[in-house]
Amino acid sequence: xxxxxxxxxxxxxxxxxxxxxxxxxxxxxxxxxxxxxxxxxxxxxxxxxxxxxxxxxxxxxxxxxxxxxxxxxxxxxxxxxxxxxxxxxxxxxxxxxxxxxxxxxxxxxxxxxxxxxxxxxxxxxxxxxxxxxxxxxxxxxxxxxxxxxxxxxxxxxxxxxxxxxxxxxxxxxxxxxxxxxxxxxxxxxxxxxxxxxxxxxxxxxxxxxxxxxxxxxxxxxxxxxxxxxxxxxxxxxxxxxxxxxxxxxxxxxxxxxxxxxxxxxxxxxxxxxxxxxxxxxxxxxxxxxxxxxxxxxxxxxxxxxxxxxxxxxxxxxxxxxxxxxxxxxxxxxxxxxxxxxxxx
Amino acid sequence: xxxxxxxxxxxxxxxxxxxxxxxxxxxxxxxxxxxxxxxxxxxxxxxxxxxxxxxxxxxxxxxxxxxxxxxxxxxxxxxxxxxxxxxxxxxxxxxxxxxxxxxxxxxxxxxxxxxxxxxxxxxxxxxxxxxxxxxxxxxxxxxxxxxxxxxxxxxxxxxxxxxxxxxxxxxxxxxxxxxxxxxxxxxxxxxxxxxxxxxxxxxxxxxxxxxxxxxxxxxxxxxxxxxxxxxxxxxxxxxxxxxxxxxxxxxxxxxxxxxxxxxxxxxxxxxxxxxxxxxxxxxxxxxxxxxxxxxxxxxxxxxxxxxxxxxxxxxxxxxxxxxxxxxxxxxxxxxxxxxxxxxx
Numbered sequence: 001x002x003x004x005x006x007x008x009x010x011x012x013x014x015x016x017x018x019x020x021x022x023x024x025x026x027x028x029x030x031x032x033x034x035x036x037x038x039x040x041x042x043x044x045x046x047x048x049x050x051x052x053x054x055x056x057x058x059x060x061x062x063x064x065x066x067x068x069x070x071x072x073x074x075x076x077x078x079x080x081x082x083x084x085x086x087x088x089x090x091x092x093x094x095x096x097x098x099x100x101x102x103x104x105x106x107x108x109x110x111x112x113x114x115x116x117x118x119x120x121x122x123x124x125x126x127x128x129x130x131x132x133x134x135x136x137x138x139x140x141x142x143x144x145x146x147x148x149x150x151x152x153x154x155x156x157x158x159x160x161x162x163x164x165x166x167x168x169x170x171x172x173x174x175x176x177x178x179x180x181x182x183x184x185x186x187x188x189x190x191x192x193x194x195x196x197x198x199x200x201x202x203x204x205x206x207x208x209x210x211x212x213x214x215x216x217x218x219x220x221x222x223x224x225x226x227x228x229x230x231x232x233x234x235x236x237x238x239x240x241x242x243x244x245x246x247x248x249x250x251x252x253x254x255x256x257x258x259x260x261x262x263x264x265x266x267x268x269x270x271x272x273x274x275x276x277x278x279x280x281x282x283x284x285x286x287x288x289x290x291x292x293x294x295x296x297x298x299x300x301x302x303x304x305x306x307x308x309x310x311x312x313x314x315x316x317x318x319x320x321x322x323x324x325x326x327x328x329x330x331x332x333x334x335x336x337x338x339x340x341x342x343x344x
Numbered sequence: 345x346x347x348x349x350x351x352x353x354x355x356x357x358x359x360x361x362x363x364x365x366x367x368x369x370x371x372x373x374x375x376x377x378x379x380x381x382x383x384x385x386x387x388x389x390x391x392x393x394x395x396x397x398x399x400x401x402x403x404x405x406x407x408x409x410x411x412x413x414x415x416x417x418x419x420x421x422x423x424x425x426x427x428x429x430x431x432x433x434x435x436x437x438x439x440x441x442x443x444x445x446x447x448x449x450x451x452x453x454x455x456x457x458x459x460x461x462x463x464x465x466x467x468x469x470x471x472x473x474x475x476x477x478x479x480x481x482x483x484x485x486x487x488x489x490x491x492x493x494x495x496x497x498x499x500x501x502x503x504x505x506x507x508x509x510x511x512x513x514x515x516x517x518x519x520x521x522x523x524x525x526x527x528x529x530x531x532x533x534x535x536x537x538x539x540x541x542x543x544x545x546x547x548x549x550x551x552x553x554x555x556x557x558x559x560x561x562x563x564x565x566x567x568x569x570x571x572x573x574x575x576x577x578x579x580x581x582x583x584x585x586x587x588x589x590x591x592x593x594x595x596x597x598x599x600x601x602x603x604x605x606x607x608x609x610x611x612x613x614x615x616x617x618x619x620x621x622x623x624x625x626x627x628x629x630x631x632x633x634x635x636x637x638x639x640x641x642x643x644x645x646x647x648x649x650x651x652x653x654x655x656x657x658x659x660x661x662x663x664x665x666x667x668x669x670x671x672x673x674x675x676x677x678x679x680x681x682x683x684x685x686x687x688x
Contacts, residue, residue: 074534137592148529151537185492185580190418193495193577217584221592233537234581236529237574240561241582245589248481248565 004033006320007099010040011068011086012106014307017041020105021048023313028056031321037099039063039090065089068106071306075109082114091118094299101300101320103291105308111301112149112294119299122329124336127153128296129161130232130303131168132239133289138223143169143178145229147292148236155198158182158229159206160336162199164295165227166209167335171326177210178226183234184214195231208339291316293323300329348377350664351443354384355412355430356450358651361385364449365392367657372400375665381443383407383434409433412450415650419453426458435462438643445644445664447635449652455645456493456638463643466673468680471497472640473505474576474647475512476583477633482567487513487522489573491636492580499542502526502573503550504680506543508639509571510553511679515670521554522570527578528558539575552683594629635660637667644673 010020017040024036038045042064049057065086069078082088087106093099095118104111112128121128131145143165146153153161162180169178182200184192189200191214203211215225220242230238290312294301300323304316323329354364361384368380382389386408393401409430413422426432431450437443439462448455456472465472475489487509490497497505506524513522526544528536533544535558547555559569564586574582634656638645644667648660667673 072532074532151529183581185495185577185584188416188418217581217586218588218591220585220588222588230581233529234578237527237561237578237582238585240529241564241585242561242589244562244564244566245586245593247562249589249593 002033003035004031004321004324005035005037005099006317006324007037007039007063007090007093007102008317009087009090009102009104009106010038010045011065012104012111012306013304013313014071014105015309016068017044017048019308019310019313021045023310023317024060025049025052025056026310026314027317027321028059029053034059034321036060037063037090037093039065039086039093040068041065063089063093069110071107073107073110075107075113078107078110079113079117082110087111088114088118091115091301094301095119100324101302103302103304103313103316103320105304105306105313105316108148108303108306111303115294115297115299115301119297119301121296122298122333122336125160125164125296126157128294129157129164130235130292131165131295132292133168133173134221134239134242135289136221136223140175140223140226141173142220142223142225143173143227144220144235144239145227145295146232146235147239148232149294150232152233153195153231155195155202158195158199158231159202160296161229162203162209162211162227163335163339164332165229167332168293168295168328169226171328171331172322173226175226179212179224180209180227180229181212181215181225183217183228183230183238185216187214187216189214199229206339208335289315291319293319293328295328295332298329298333300324346377347379348375348665348668349379349381349443350661350668351381351383351407351434351437351446352661353431353434353446353448353450354382354389355409356448356455356650357648357657358415358449359653360412361388361392363652363654363657365389367654367661368404369393369396369400370654370658371661371665372403373397378665379403379405381405381407381434381437383409383430383437384412385409407433407437413454415451417451417454419451419457422451422454423457423461426454431455432458432462435459435643435645438645439463444668445646447646447648447657447660447664449648449650449657449660452492452647452650455647459638459641459643459645463641463645465640466642466677466680469504469508469640470501472638473501473508474579474636475509475639476636477512477517478565478583478586479633480565480567484519484567484570485517486564486567486569487517487571488564488579488583489571489639490576490579491583492576493638494576496577497539497575499539499546502539502543502575503546504640505573506547506553506555506571507679507683508676509573511676512637512639512672513570515672515675516666517570519570523556523568524553524571524573525556525559525569527561527572527574527582529560531558531560533558543573550683552679590629633659635663637663637672639672639676642673642677644668 066084090102129146130149169175302320410428434446473490474493513519636647646664
């Protein structure tokens with residue numbers, strides 16, 4: 001196994017080191033070829049690492065940072081004042097080749113801005129896109145992008161997202177000739193926004209992409225497509241809507257056993273059944289697919305939910321490992337060369 | 345009780361009269377002051393009505409139509425050829441004052457186009473909006489619009505939607521000073537699309553509206569706001585996403601009792617629990633809140649899901665009854681006069 005080094009913005013997210021450090025230790029435990037650079041306040045990180053197994057600590061290095069970008073800071077201002085911040089240093093480690101990917105649960109806008117500034121977009125990419133992999137009902141997975149890296153997208157950007165999503169589905173999910181669809185409000189060609197119709201036209205004429213047409217919101221989890229492309233505003237609202245509904249169901253399931261007037265063995269059986277149901281729905285739990293990948297850059301950057309818990313942040317680290325091992329960034333660069341119009 | 349007359353496009357929807365006629369009979373049974381005009385092919389409708397209770401049939405009249413607008417017809421073409429169609433005749437009955445509202449499960453685009461053409465928008469409304477009422481976790485309800493009457497909306501339209509939604513929440517849901525929010529991808533003022541930020545600015549300066557700021561997709565069902573305003577593209581995708589997830593959960597719940605290797609009493613207990621869970625989740629079932637109201641016209645038009653079953657179509661008829669009884673259209677006209685800038 002080749003050595004894999006990742007940089008973690010250990011201060012980012014709602015819970016900071018309380019979540020990132022234990023998640024980092026867990027990741028080290030489950031992958032013996034993993035090395036981690038934890039960027040943050042040395043004292044805080046040292047004390048959290050102190051009690052860990054020394055064999056794990058040997059594969060971990062603390063990189064000092066002097067400041068943390070606040071979750072609610074305005075991205076433009078935060079980027080201007082980002083020198084010596086944990087997020088920026090983590091990204092610089094990737095830029096300098098000292099780490100192969102960076103993971104942060106910090107300020108999304110700042111992370112995307114800094115990543116673009118430091119790592120630069122690939123040739124043929126106007127703007128990077130946030131991508132995630134959703135589990136669907138057919139037990140497979142769907143690549144969805146953009147989730148909010150950009151507020152508005154023109155048709156050329158949607159096509160670039162389609163190319164990046166297709167590469168992701170092929171190289172990470174192992175799907176041959178992945179089906180690519182555009183998210184729209186109807187299935188007829190004449191439906192929806194002008195930019196989407198234009199992108200559809202280009203994709204239909206791109207033989208390298210297995211474009212299957214429009215898909216509607218209700219098919220987000222049905223497995224009708226392997227790659228679902230939309231602009232960042234719609235993607236963000238859609239994914240958050242889905243997460244809100246899933247979380248509500250899971251919490252209702254969890255609470256539905258309480259407070260009933262039954263004898264003990266009925267209650268016990270009830271809980272048993274609920275556990276089984278929760279397990280069945282569990283793969284739709286946002287904690288289990290945390291980690292959006294910022295695609296289209298000369299380097300790998302994973303954005304974790306700000307509110308990620310230990311389990312969720314560990315999933316984000318796993319995503320980074322996979323993206324590096326499958327060489328997603330390099331694969332995208334190759335595919336772009338083949339598909340996109342040459343500028344010269 | 346005052347007599348209430350509604351026109352039903354009995355031929356519309358995926359199942360046509362097989363669903364609309366039984367639903368109509370059910371509505372007549374539950375509301376003794378209701379009269380229904382069923383528009384469609386006389387022979388088909390007569391034979392379906394033949395076996396019904398004569399006391400119900402006495403409050404029902406069949407209005408002949410010669411054609412049906414196909415579900416997948418292009419709206420512009422369908423409207424041009426709509427003379428003598430069941431949908432158009434149902435709308436004309438409202439225009440002529442013979443019915444107080446119209447319900448159709450037919451072609452959405454054609455219904456909105458024809459409704460606008462025949463019933464005309466209220467003063468101060470650029471374009472009507474599709475609105476629905478969603479149940480939320482706090483056992484209350486949220487008014488959501490636009491759900492796709494318009495593909496794109498400028499800030500003035502979003503403000504008009506906010507006014508219509510607030511009136512709806514007040515007069516139909518009985519919420520005093522309903523909270524109004526804009527759907528966006530973050531809660532900070534600087535987030536999202538230009539049109540949304542502009543609409544926020546206007547709403548903040550409109551004392552008649554209790555504007556509370558931005559709400560994100562994950563709060564669609566949490567009851568954070570009484571009225572949620574978005575453009576038709578985003579609203580359509582969001583609602584369909586929610587419906588897709590809810591349907592998936594309900595079907596998983598339903599199927600999770602089957603095929604298990606257990607003794608009879610464990611199975612029996614399992615089914616009991618599942619029933620209770622399904623009941624608890626049932627209020628989120630799309631069938632139970634079917635019926636989007638086309639707001640902003642000089643008349644009441646209810647759009648049912650095309651795939652509505654008997655129960656769902658009956659809910660759409662109930663929605664029409666409520667909208668007429670609470671005088672939603674008139675209330676909106678009054679509020680618009682008070683809030684919107686005068687043109688002269």
